[in-house]
Amino acid sequence: MTTYALPKFRQQLILVVLMVCSLLIWLDNTVLSTTLETLADPALGLNAGPAELQWATGSYTLAFATLMFTAGALGDRFGHRAVLVVGLVVFGASSVWAAYAGDAGQLIAARAAMGVGSALIMPASLAILMWTFTGPARSTAIAVSSTSAGVGMAVGPVLAGVLLDHFWWGSVFLVNVPVVVLALIGIALLVPDFRSPVVRPLDPAGMLLSVTGLAALAYGLIRAGQVADWGRTDVWAPIVAGLVLLAVFVRVELRSKTPTFDPRLLARRAFGGGNLALGLLLFAISAVTFYNAFYLQGARGYSPMEAGLAGLPTALGAILGAPVGAWLVHRWTLRLVTVPAMTVAALTMGAYGLFGLHTPLVRIEIVLLVQGLSIGMVLGPVTAALISTLPLDRAGAGSAVTNTVRQTGGVIGIAVGGTIMSIVYRSAIEPSLDGVPGPVREQALVSAEQARYIAAMTHRPALGRAADDAFVHAMHVGAVWIMCITLLGAAVLLLALRSIHKPTAADEGEPGSQPEPVRGGGPIVDEAAPRAGEGAGADARLAFEGDDTGTH
Template identity: 35%
Template sequence: MPPAAAPRTPPRTTGPRSGPHPDPRRWWALGAIVTSMLVLGFDGTILNVALPTMASELHAGTGALQWIADSYLVVFAALMLPAGLLGDRFGRRRMLVTGLAVFFAGSLAGTFAQNTATVIAARCVMGAGAALIMPLAMAVLPSLFGPDERTKAMGAVSGAAALGMPLGPLVGGLLLDHFWWGSVFLVNVPLIGLAVAACLFLLPETTDPASPTVDVLATALAVGGLGALVYGVTEGPGRGWSSPPVLGTLTAAALLITLLVVRSRRQERPMLDLVLLRHRGFLWNTVAASLVMFTLTGLLFVLPPYLQTVLGQDAFGTGLRMVPMPAGMLLSSRATAPLLRRLGPRPVIGGGLAVMALAALLGSRTDPGDGYGFTALWLSLVGIGFGLAIIPAMSEALGTLPRHRAGVGSGLLTTLRQVSAAVGLAVCGSLIAGAYTRRLDTDGLPPAAARAAGESVMAAHATAAKLGDAALLRSADAAYVHGMDLALTVCGGTALAAALLVGAFLPDSRTRPDASGPVAVESSDA
């Protein structure tokens, strides 16, 4: 057992903070955080709607589309730990504004990209900016709000991301119907400008001068390990799981992540503070939030090609038909606080995960001939379950930590969430790619046409249109829906497993003391 940590210098705060007489300006400060999170929520869904268009115009297969989406998540996850420390040491507001500026640069690069490699590079830059935005925005909340207000503040932050979700597809679809696909990156610019102004004028500066320095080697191990893991999972179906590149990268991922854990355990104040996971409340709330993101990210990846290609909707129609999910999320987010007061977090989080499991398993029964009504039903259930699970899981996880560990704890929580999201996207994309390739019938097609149709369902539709081949069209739709059903089955099973784990192991936080007081996460009780 490591010795108890030395007394910590409390974080310095300039601006509104919670206490016996909380400053009413804290709600204006929350507005800056909400604006920052709106940027991330908006960007996530607007890109998903654009993927089918990008596949056609950039001649990108399923693997390339996975990397366009996953490159952002990998960099996002790998850099959040050092981002949290940078905010603790140099100022969370300052680093948050820096993150928004980096996100702005990546958006401009994506706007004028001409090929998939440039888009992937731009997404990496955006991921670096998001790594600063997300954990620092979350880390400010415990400094501003006490336990009685934290759930409401967390609901506002989650609601901002939820509000961005319906706006993203709708605005993205409108842009794609009238402009080129790069406009979905350009639209970020005014939002980022608004977020920067809100942070500069409304958000207080908070620091923790005693926080550990950024560990460059640990950061390199995290980036390399996560990148190798996602590469191996993404390339496995196409190259074969026993192929040397896939086996080599998965082995490298295991080695690098192991070295990261070993290095962290040997440091007195590591960047990856695994001691925090000894606290049952933080651990199981983090597990719940991470598996929620695994499920949701997989759903968001598989859905737009189905709506836009299989059901034949245009970009705006695709965005419009994704609205039941964020609408359900907004609905459940309003009910979360009363349910928490009445029932406590364990049944609410577990129930939300169970609803997500039911929704995904319902979605896995989709047939190529089904209409949109069935999709709208299970999509709305996904949103309801997500809203019930993610808000209390995030709030309770942060609530277990003392305020001077907010930056590191938020960074670890959000890192694990994004790692889970990246793996979920890679797993679902790989399942779809493998099933689509196996099920697609290209017999009788010229070799060039067969290769083109095998890249993606969007490419198959384009090829079928050129050849006037209705059989190829039906085969491509059936193959994609089969892959989507497999992916949704995995998402549903993951959410169900998470619900069972939460029911079995998540402690009842109503019996623990206020997290703003001394919580000995460094001790054996943690």
């Protein structure tokens, strides 16, 4: 079949549509974090308890992380456009369900359904982007698309503050619906039906093992963050079970002729090491974001709107960092750009160890801006390089692996970060509780938020000040751990990434490396099913040289 490149203007419009799809996910995450306090209110919200609020977040992450392997395989099998449309419909319908949830249990179920929609959206979006762009434009498009994360981080908290000031809490979920409608219209008008020329049979055994294994692992990690005790049976047992099931999943996939994902790809230094580094970075981002929310709204006393505005430098930095990172990678090498950037990100996270109750806000804002810039310079270029090492016909499954690693890193980051904070906080506040009545003491040990509340109710201002000091100490200890984890990720990148040659004229890619749109709405296929790095400028340059194995 004769092939030709899609018009550049159409490519750009498709990129906009895909960024809108990704923006939905990031908006939802940041909007919910601002709404949790309202949901806990008996009059204005759902009177949700702490555990219910944690599961309102955790159920979404659980469904999102566990279904992406399956979603990627479904896209490779049935077409990424179809999977993307289904994901958007599920996300929109579950957003309406969440908005009108009658109690916390319904909200948790609706959030889980939203996680299913997100799991279908994310791998399909990245796979469509891979099919749409070629040459240097592909890596740039991936880097630019990652700015939707920064936009979501910037707009989400402010949007939630505005909606909560004027409407009921359900409005923060209903705002997703018009965005879903716009995305569906854009897909219908612009996105072709990209499909692999090889029809791969489904892998039910692999899908079942990956879903159950990741679900058990994610449940144990989320539960660990709730109870702050890794020795409990309901924490370590699901974690062990999840690891065992994932080990069986790897064994089954290695023996399968048509695996959901070939685990041998993870044995390649570049793909495996790059994904590990991204997982460690997302671990750190999730943990430090968790700390920052409590620091600004709790210890510093900012309102949700003020805290959202205070976090804008991080989001703006991420928006700017992605294209800057892509520009630098085009001129230097991936390792020369991303390793120093990740090291700087680690230092900014360690800087939380220097923040106190009276640190000038401008100093915090400068650190957050640098942090956002450095994170943006890592996420976009590394993601582009990882996906560019995969064959186009496995783009869905490959992007699912990358996104699953990132989500799992986020889950672990919140769980471990929350556990460290709880343990250190309790140890730090205990000396201040001598002579305090038993019920007050028990509540103060739960968290700094509970301690401030009981201090106000019992007129014990000294207890409130002790809670703030204990929290800041816990944040300082956590910041050191987060910095070390991020530095470990930078070391992994240093070892995983080989030197990459600068692009030459021969690397600019040829027309014809794109699949041809079939008239009448038929699928787009590429008979040769080229590797993502063959004959494509940036992909040839971004492809990692000298992988340890030739397995594909």
